[in-house]
Amino acid sequence: MLKSERMIVSKGRKLFSRAICAGLVWFCLFTAIFSLFNISSSASEGDEILEDIYESYRWKMALEGKDTLQSLIDNSFCESPLNGTNQNYILSIIQNPTISADFSKYSASLEAALYEGVTSEEGIFPTSLQKSLATYYIVSGNTNIRPEVLEKALYKTIGEKGIMSYVYGLYMMDVCGFDEASFTREDIIKELLNLQCKDGGFTLAGDEGDTDVTAMTLQVLAPAFLKQSDYYKTAFESEDGAALYKDLTSCIDKAIGFLSSIQGEGGDFASFGTYCSESTSQVILALKALNIPILSDERFKTEGADLYKGLLIYKNDDDGFVHSSATPSNDMATSQAVLALTAIYQDSSQEGYDGKIIPAEDFRIQKKAPLPLRIIIPLLVSVLFIGLGVFRFIKRKKAIHLISALVASLLFAGIFSALDIRSRSSFENEKSRVILSSEADTGIDILFSINADTIDQGYVYPETSLKVSEGSTVFDVLSEVCRLEKIQLDYEKNSVYGLAYIKGINSVYEYEYGDLSGWMYRVNGEMPNIGVGYYKLKSGDKVEILYSKNIGRDLE
Amino acid sequence: MIERLHPLTIFIYFLTVSMLPAFSRNPLLHLLCLITGSVMLFTWTDVKNILKKVPFFILFFLIISLFNPFFYHNGDTVLFYVAGRRFSLEALLFGADSALMVTGVGLWFISLSHYMTSDKVLLLFGTISAKAATIISLVMRIIPHYSLYIKSYRKHQKMLGLYGDGSFLETVRAEGKIFAGFLTWSLEHSMTTADSMTARGYGVKKRKSFRICRFRSFDILVICLSFILAAFLGLVLGKGYFYTEYYPTIKMPQQSVLSIISEAVYIIFSLILTLNHFIKAYYGFFKDKQS
Numbered sequence: 001m002l003k004s005e006r007m008i009v010s011k012g013r014k015l016f017s018r019a020i021c022a023g024l025v026w027f028c029l030f031t032a033i034f035s036l037f038n039i040s041s042s043a044s045e046g047d048e049i050l051e052d053i054y055e056s057y058r059w060k061m062a063l064e065g066k067d068t069l070q071s072l073i074d075n076s077f078c079e080s081p082l083n084g085t086n087q088n089y090i091l092s093i094i095q096n097p098t099i100s101a102d103f104s105k106y107s108a109s110l111e112a113a114l115y116e117g118v119t120s121e122e123g124i125f126p127t128s129l130q131k132s133l134a135t136y137y138i139v140s141g142n143t144n145i146r147p148e149v150l151e152k153a154l155y156k157t158i159g160e161k162g163i164m165s166y167v168y169g170l171y172m173m174d175v176c177g178f179d180e181a182s183f184t185r186e187d188i189i190k191e192l193l194n195l196q197c198k199d200g201g202f203t204l205a206g207d208e209g210d211t212d213v214t215a216m217t218l219q220v221l222a223p224a225f226l227k228q229s230d231y232y233k234t235a236f237e238s239e240d241g242a243a244l245y246k247d248l249t250s251c252i253d254k255a256i257g258f259l260s261s262i263q264g265e266g267g268d269f270a271s272f273g274t275y276c277s278e279s280t281s282q283v284i285l286a287l288k289a290l291n292i293p294i295l296s297d298e299r300f301k302t303e304g305a306d307l308y309k310g311l312l313i314y315k316n317d318d319d320g321f322v323h324s325s326a327t328p329s330n331d332m333a334t335s336q337a338v339l340a341l342t343a344i345y346q347d348s349s350q351e352g353y354d355g356k357i358i359p360a361e362d363f364r365i366q367k368k369a370p371l372p373l374r375i376i377i378p379l380l381v382s383v384l385f386i387g388l389g390v391f392r393f394i395k396r397k398k399a400i401h402l403i404s405a406l407v408a409s410l411l412f413a414g415i416f417s418a419l420d421i422r423s424r425s426s427f428e429n430e431k432s433r434v435i436l437s438s439e440a441d442t443g444i445d446i447l448f449s450i451n452a453d454t455i456d457q458g459y460v461y462p463e464t465s466l467k468v469s470e471g472s473t474v475f476d477v478l479s480e481v482c483r484l485e486k487i488q489l490d491y492e493k494n495s496v497y498g499l500a501y502i503k504g505i506n507s508v509y510e511y512e513y514g515d516l517s518g519w520m521y522r523v524n525g526e527m528p529n530i531g532v533g534y535y536k537l538k539s540g541d542k543v544e545i546l547y548s549k550n551i552g553r554d555l556e
Numbered sequence: 557m558i559e560r561l562h563p564l565t566i567f568i569y570f571l572t573v574s575m576l577p578a579f580s581r582n583p584l585l586h587l588l589c590l591i592t593g594s595v596m597l598f599t600w601t602d603v604k605n606i607l608k609k610v611p612f613f614i615l616f617f618l619i620i621s622l623f624n625p626f627f628y629h630n631g632d633t634v635l636f637y638v639a640g641r642r643f644s645l646e647a648l649l650f651g652a653d654s655a656l657m658v659t660g661v662g663l664w665f666i667s668l669s670h671y672m673t674s675d676k677v678l679l680l681f682g683t684i685s686a687k688a689a690t691i692i693s694l695v696m697r698i699i700p701h702y703s704l705y706i707k708s709y710r711k712h713q714k715m716l717g718l719y720g721d722g723s724f725l726e727t728v729r730a731e732g733k734i735f736a737g738f739l740t741w742s743l744e745h746s747m748t749t750a751d752s753m754t755a756r757g758y759g760v761k762k763r764k765s766f767r768i769c770r771f772r773s774f775d776i777l778v779i780c781l782s783f784i785l786a787a788f789l790g791l792v793l794g795k796g797y798f799y800t801e802y803y804p805t806i807k808m809p810q811q812s813v814l815s816i817i818s819e820a821v822y823i824i825f826s827l828i829l830t831l832n833h834f835i836k837a838y839y840g841f842f843k844d845k846q847s
Contacts, residue, residue, distance in 0.1 A: 397722075398724075419638055420640075421638055421643075423636050424634050424635070479640065483640075488632070489642075490630060
């Protein structure tokens with residue numbers, strides 16, 4: 001073949017290879033961009049609700065001019081601790097499992113404000129006192145309330161100001177567990193039952209039921225109806241009690257029927273003829289208190305709308321909530337909406353929740369959502385590689401440079417994602433699936449300790465009784481304990497076979513104290529003959545992780 | 557100067573200077589090793605040639621220093637977690653330290669391979685094992701020879717217009733042709749080599765070999781100095797004056813008089829043979845200016 005002929009052939013080939021390369025590059029770029037968009041838009045229902053809650057907090061923080069949630073609690077809320085709106089925010093923060101905050105300053109100022117309110121001449125509004133006392137109990141868990149406050153709250157508030165003082169009085173007695181007062185709890189329930197209107201609702205004045213009052217009454221009657229405390233369990237056993245419980249059941253059925261009948265088309269509720277967010281919020285809270293599934297119950301669903309959608313009608317553009325449509329955002333409405341959203345969040349499946357807890361100091365107005373390391377680093381390296389490839393392609397006019405750059409960046413991204421790199425905070429704060437809290441319903445109890453006594457270092461982790469999930473192995477427990485307690489741990493693990501070998505704990509490694517030294521484990525005084533990754537724990541097992549200088553002979 | 561030394565001297569000197577820091581665990585010594593090693597490079601090559609090697613060494617350094625923390629998870633300062641295990645600052649610094657050491661030793665060995673030409677290797681190891689020395693010297697000659705041959709073959713093909721048009725497939729095909737040609741040539745070449753070796757009396761029992769290198773008094777001085785340095789620094793290292801503890805937290809050894817003295821001795825000894833070269837270069841520079 002002559003050279004001129006080759007040139008003609010090669011021109012066609014070059015065009016072809018260039019077209020393939022260009023196509024590849026554009027394909028990669030588009031997939032990268034679309035995957036980024038997908039990452040940001042794919043969020044589960046739980047995440048959406050959580051985002052609504054966070055946005056409401058940010059609205060309140062912007063309103064008060066505070067940078068962090070903790071400073072909002074410590075400054076704005078502490079200035080007027082008796083304010084019911086502020087207490088709503090506080091209660092929602094406490095109920096939210098994704099935020100951890102420090103309430104010590106708030107509880108101190110609330111106690112001072114209560115004492116001042118009771119002793120001063122102006123006095124304190126009875127319902128405000130009742131609600132604040134309950135809030136104080138929830139925030140601090142402290143039963144040592146000053147006698148002046150206690151006396152006033154128990155003997156001079158209940159029934160003083162109409163139905164609401166009964167409602168809040170019962171709420172206070174349930175929350176704080178007071179048994180002796182000017183009324184017993186059964187008396188208050190009787191009073192409340194007598195106040196029910198003919199249509200099944202409750203109201204402040206008049207014959208027709210009002211949504212807000214009905215929902216709030218339902219909230220405080222719920223603990224008695226569900227017999228949540230021991231007090232009610234014993235109280236409803238007697239003959240009178242059983243009769244009262246029957247009345248209570250029919251009353252609650254009627255009230256729920258009343259609420260269900262007046263739900264608007266958009267899923268929201270009206271109070272005194274005006275559809276508003278507060279009524280909707282209170283109904284949500286009432287359902288939550290009665291353990292009725294908020295979003296899936298048929299009685300509170302309209303065509304194409306549920307309570308969540310009904311509440312979101314009132315969400316403003318500035319992330320606050322309004323009282324009724326076409327008014328500016330309202331503090332009271334937002335605070336009740338946050339409480340309601342928190343209830344919905346607790347009721348939802350929480351599928352998207354990754355166990356991350358945000359400290360209130362880090363909760364800021366500016367949403368800080370940095371891309372995780374595992375996306376940034378491969379992206380940067382790929383851009384570098386592809387940039388180099390394009391540069392060399394332009395200079396040398398050879399497709400091989402581009403292809404090799406693409407392959408290299410893909411390889412790097414693959415290796416990097418296989419490494420499973422995670423930032424320190426996300427790794428250490430993740431909720432454990434193996435070690436459960438001591439109040440968990442499922443799980444088995446074991447005793448666990450890490451001991452390096454043979455080399456005079458004592459207990460690395462003292463003997464502790466842990467509640468672990470069923471079917472977890474010794475290795476699962478050890479790695480979780482080391483993660484949560486921030487103890488150094490080095491191991492080799494084959495994820496396919498579950499084989500695990502412990503190389504070092506707390507910077508003490510195998511072979512450091514002779515050729516036969518290393519970490520061993522003992523369950524109920526015996527050393528099992530299988531690996532830590534295989535040994536499944538039973539209830540009551542006593543697990544010891546021990547360092548031996550002489551393959552276990554020095555441990556007996 | 558170094559060229560004129562006996563191969564045994566070169567071998568002992570380079571091994572002493574590069575291996576002493578390699579057996580220590582101290583970033584300062586490793587850094588000194590790297591610096592003196594790069595100074596040694598200047599005695600036989602120019603800046604341009606050295607700059608060509610820099611990207612490779614940087615990559616080498618990065619890879620080695622990242623290798624350690626991904627496989628060893630000790631250390632208190634956690635940067636992030638890799639597959640549930642720590643990636644700690646201490647492990648990273650330990651990796652960087654060992655990378656520094658490997659790079660420094662690598663630089664010294666580049667200089668060693670320049671000064672120990674194949675004839676010197678043959679001379680040095682011929683007395684111990686003649687066959688091994690022959691193979692080593694053959695290999696040391698053959699590799700550059702082969703690469704030269706392949707280069708010239710490629711040029712030939714390009715000149716004849718048979719190398720393809722620059723597209724990937726054509727290039728691969730042409731390279732395959734070159735490799736096939738090279739293989740045939742190298743077989744023929746090895747037969748020629750074997751023939752010439754028998755012609756020169758390889759394998760005859762009673763024979764003497766000609767040695768061009770002579771053992772001078774300066775050689776004895778350098779060897780003695782090498783042994784003294786090895787003994788002195790070995791003692792200091794053995795006493796733990798340079799031992800840096802990395803895990804769980806970094807503890808640098810305190811600078812004492814002895815450690816400063818041994819560092820100074822190391823610097824002086826590792827630069828002493830380059831002195832002659834730099835003095836000559838300095839005077840040559842002035843001579844050029846005057847004339």
